[in-house]
Amino acid sequence: MSFYQRYSGLGNKFCVSDTPMMARDNQSFKPELLLWNERVSTELAIPLEKPSAHSYLSGQLPLPGVDAVALAYSGHQFGHFNPTLGDGRAHLIGCFDDAQGQPYDLQIKGSGATPFSRGGDGLCALGPAVREFVMSQALSALNVPTTECLAVVTTGQQVYRNGALPGAIICRVASSHIRVGSFQFLALHEDLAGLKSLMELAIKRYFTEIKEQGDERIVAFLKAVCKKQVTLIVHWLRVGFIHGVMNTDNTLVGGETIDYGPCAMLEAFDFEMVYSSIDKHGRYAFGQQPNIASWNCARLAESLLPLFSVEQSKAVAMFSEVLAEFSKDFNLAYQNMWAQKLGLLDWRDTDAALLSELLTLLNSEHLDYTNTFAALSNSLLELPYSCFVIPDALQSWYQKWQTRVAEYDREHIAQLMCSMNPAIIPRNALVEQIISDYYQHNDSSLLKEWLPLLQHPYRYQEYEHRYLAATTDAYYKTFCGT
Ligand SMILES: Nc1ncnc2c1ncn2[C@@H]1O[C@H](COP(=O)(O)OP(=O)(O)OP(=O)(O)O)[C@@H](O)[C@H]1O
Numbered sequence: 001m002s003f004y005q006r007y008s009g010l011g012n013k014f015c016v017s018d019t020p021m022m023a024r025d026n027q028s029f030k031p032e033l034l035l036w037n038e039r040v041s042t043e044l045a046i047p048l049e050k051p052s053a054h055s056y057l058s059g060q061l062p063l064p065g066v067d068a069v070a071l072a073y074s075g076h077q078f079g080h081f082n083p084t085l086g087d088g089r090a091h092l093i094g095c096f097d098d099a100q101g102q103p104y105d106l107q108i109k110g111s112g113a114t115p116f117s118r119g120g121d122g123l124c125a126l127g128p129a130v131r132e133f134v135m136s137q138a139l140s141a142l143n144v145p146t147t148e149c150l151a152v153v154t155t156g157q158q159v160y161r162n163g164a165l166p167g168a169i170i171c172r173v174a175s176s177h178i179r180v181g182s183f184q185f186l187a188l189h190e191d192l193a194g195l196k197s198l199m200e201l202a203i204k205r206y207f208t209e210i211k212e213q214g215d216e217r218i219v220a221f222l223k224a225v226c227k228k229q230v231t232l233i234v235h236w237l238r239v240g241f242i243h244g245v246m247n248t249d250n251t252l253v254g255g256e257t258i259d260y261g262p263c264a265m266l267e268a269f270d271f272e273m274v275y276s277s278i279d280k281h282g283r284y285a286f287g288q289q290p291n292i293a294s295w296n297c298a299r300l301a302e303s304l305l306p307l308f309s310v311e312q313s314k315a316v317a318m319f320s321e322v323l324a325e326f327s328k329d330f331n332l333a334y335q336n337m338w339a340q341k342l343g344l345l346d347w348r349d350t351d352a353a354l355l356s357e358l359l360t361l362l363n364s365e366h367l368d369y370t371n372t373f374a375a376l377s378n379s380l381l382e383l384p385y386s387c388f389v390i391p392d393a394l395q396s397w398y399q400k401w402q403t404r405v406a407e408y409d410r411e412h413i414a415q416l417m418c419s420m421n422p423a424i425i426p427r428n429a430l431v432e433q434i435i436s437d438y439y440q441h442n443d444s445s446l447l448k449e450w451l452p453l454l455q456h457p458y459r460y461q462e463y464e465h466r467y468l469a470a471t472t473d474a475y476y477k478t479f480c481g482t
Pocket residue numbers: 085086087088089090109113116117118119120121122123124249250258259260261
């Protein structure tokens with residue numbers, strides 16, 4: 001298997017050759033492999049050996065026969081258009097094909113300044129690198145579409161962020177780095193050939209079912225991207241993931257989660273919950289995510305308009321229909337998600353009121369989202385012990401739910417619910433503690449203890465067993481939210 005670059009054909013404004021800092025000056029750095037994702041390495045048969053991987057994944061050595069590049073993109077950040085973003089601290093070191101012939105990007109983040117750095121240092125501190133490693137693995141195990149973190153390499157150099165911190169490089173594997181912002185960049189530069197090529201690259205990677213030609217092809221493409229976004233957002237809502245920075249440069253047309261900067265997991269249920277300190281007005285609150293995804297798809301639509309052969313007003317009308325379908329598709333998928341989380345094999349008119357009563361109670365009683373649904377799922381299992389209990393405030397609602405599901409085969413719905421409602425999520429306090437243990441004592445024991453659990457979030461039995469084995473209540477209150 002060999003490595004190559006697949007974005008070079010899109011023009012040298014979009015795909016700029018650039019050398020990672022370690023290849024420019026390898027005397028000052030001492031790269032060491034800190035974390036390695038064996039599952040991703042094996043599943044995708046990435047042709048890198050763990051002992052020598054740090055040289056490539058730090059950018060010290062180029063992958064055989066490939067020059068690293070940085071990609072340009074624009075983006076709406078918190079609603080404001082920024083024309084010149086791009087990989088300001090990342091290098092795409094190469095692409096490879098998996099056993100099925102599907103291409104993947106290997107990108108390293110924190111690998112030094114690039115032509116898109118805009119005065120930034122191009123670096124990444126160890127904390128955010130560990131966070132991306134933990135969160136992306138947890139989301140992947142939760143069955144949420146995501147880019148993956150193959151490795152974290154420490155650089156041996158310091159990064160300055162309100163003080164000196166150890167520096168690190170994240171090695172990301174993604175089915176592509178084609179962002180809504182990539183289309184915005186090409187549209188801004190009136191690069192019609194580039195726009196068309198990028199759309200074709202995305203179709204070839206994700207949407208080979210699109211056979212239409214001409215204007216219909218562009219409409220079909222937008223439709224397919226919208227569907228991917230709907231699927232992604234419904235998964236986020238299902239597990240309680242708050243991305244925190246859903247800018248158009250962080251929206252991949254392939255519908256994978258990217259950029260684990262200010263993300264968090266919802267704990268007490270609240271559609272308005274925001275954890276990110278930079279999201280001052282709640283633009284990216286938990287319950288706002290579907291609206292923002294739709295808004296981001298509209299920005300993609302605008303970027304594609306120049307490709308139409310018909311006059312713009314007709315093209316806008318065609319796109320408006322697609323964007324209206326986003327809401328319909330979302331509502332259906334969203335209803336289906338709640339049905340599955342509640343173990344309802346069919347959805348009846350009265351179920352909307354049952355759900356609404358539950359969500360109102362969860363909100364008013366500040367109940368934990370994950371633990372409540374885990375308790376419902378758990379109530380159908382016949383485990384000898386239980387840490388997930390139905391809260392008192394839910395008892396009367398719980399009776400109604402039991403009556404509603406009584407007509408279904410218990411084992412069947414238990415299986416369904418346990419595959420939809422995780423018992424284990426990467427709780428915010430846990431992830432913060434893992435990071436601070438690294439910073440303060442270079443201690444990885446909490447990560448080692450939790451990673452195997454986070455990799456199997458639907459194994460109720462295992463979780464229960466760990467719970468019983470816990471020595472302190474405080475420990476589980478902090479990390480399990482019980
Ligand atoms: N330390 C830095 N030096 C240079 N550019 C930076 C730095 N931090 C962020 N940027 C750039 O600012 C923009 C927004 O940053 P953001 O944190 O959303 O992205 P990122 O985490 O660097 O990358 P990605 O979205 O690929 O995960 C990007 O263009 C990014 O390259």
